[in-house]
Amino acid sequence: MTIRNWPENERPREKLLRRGAQALSDAELLAIFIHHGTRGRSAMAVARSLLESHGSLRGILSASREKLCAEPGVGPCRYAELQAALELGKRHLAEKVIREGPLTSPAQVSDYLQSWLRDRPSEVFACLFLDTRHHVLAVEELFQGTVNGTSVHPREVVRRALARNAAAVIAVHNHPSGVADPSRADEAMTRRLRDALALVDISLLDHIVVGDGHQISMSETGVL
Numbered sequence: 001m002t003i004r005n006w007p008e009n010e011r012p013r014e015k016l017l018r019r020g021a022q023a024l025s026d027a028e029l030l031a032i033f034i035h036h037g038t039r040g041r042s043a044m045a046v047a048r049s050l051l052e053s054h055g056s057l058r059g060i061l062s063a064s065r066e067k068l069c070a071e072p073g074v075g076p077c078r079y080a081e082l083q084a085a086l087e088l089g090k091r092h093l094a095e096k097v098i099r100e101g102p103l104t105s106p107a108q109v110s111d112y113l114q115s116w117l118r119d120r121p122s123e124v125f126a127c128l129f130l131d132t133r134h135h136v137l138a139v140e141e142l143f144q145g146t147v148n149g150t151s152v153h154p155r156e157v158v159r160r161a162l163a164r165n166a167a168a169v170i171a172v173h174n175h176p177s178g179v180a181d182p183s184r185a186d187e188a189m190t191r192r193l194r195d196a197l198a199l200v201d202i203s204l205l206d207h208i209v210v211g212d213g214h215q216i217s218m219s220e221t222g223v224l
Contacts, residue, residue, distance in 0.1 A: 012024055012032050012043075016028075026056075028047070029057075030043075030057070030060070031043040033082055033085065034046050034047055034073055035078075046073035049073075050074070058119065061083075061086050065079055097128075097136055098137075098139070103205075106208055106217040106219075109170075110215060113208060114210065118174060118212055120174055122144060122176060123144070124173060125142055125171070125173040126139065126142060127140055127157060127171050127172070129161055129164040129168075129169060130169065131165075131166065132168075134205075138164050152173075152193065154192055154193045157169065157196070158197055162200060167203065168205050169202060169203070169204050169205065171190070171204065172208045173186075173207075173210070175209060179211050180209045180210060181209070182209045182216060182218060182223070186207070186209065190224065193207070194224060206219040
């Protein structure tokens with residue numbers, strides 16, 4: 001039986017409109033994007049199969065294009081819709097960070113950094129550029145590397161900070177291994193970046209390393 005033949009109060013889309021998205025299960029949310037399912041299988045059945053195969057919503061959304069498109073009932077169109085939904089969520093969190101007010105602790109950007117960087121397959125180095133009152137002016141990805149490292153050029157960070165008219169910077173990068181502990185190379189690079197920014201009177205407030213579900217602030221650990 002397809003979802004179209006279900007009682008109206010059990011259909012995911014109608015349930016969302018009546019009770020809100022938070023009332024839906026993971027499978028029901030997925031079913032809305034899957035739409036029609038496949039021959040002999042409803043969208044809900046496809047959604048449950050995906051959750052079983054990939055373990056969680058996170059597993060589905062972080063799966064490679066090739067792997068996910070090979071799943072029955074997905075294909076390029078469904079994959080594109082799911083990735084678009086994921087990106088909307090990330091941009092929503094980014095706007096919240098930019099508009100919410102001055103940053104006073106790493107905890108304020110924790111959810112955003114986790115959603116943005118923890119599932120990236122390679123290291124990404126980015127910066128949050130802040131004004132004199134520590135409101136976020138912009139967030140930029142500056143360098144991308146490999147699974148275990150990336151090259152950071154302090155001069156380029158300084159150039160972007162000046163272009164944004166920033167008074168302060170928060171640097172951030174991820175560890176695809178999931179372990180957030182900064183390496184000695186991370187600490188040395190942080191000090192070089194701090195010194196380069198100081199030459200143009202810009203403060204490096206923090207360098208946050210993002211792992212899987214947790215992060216480490218170098219300002220809180222005494223590196224800065």
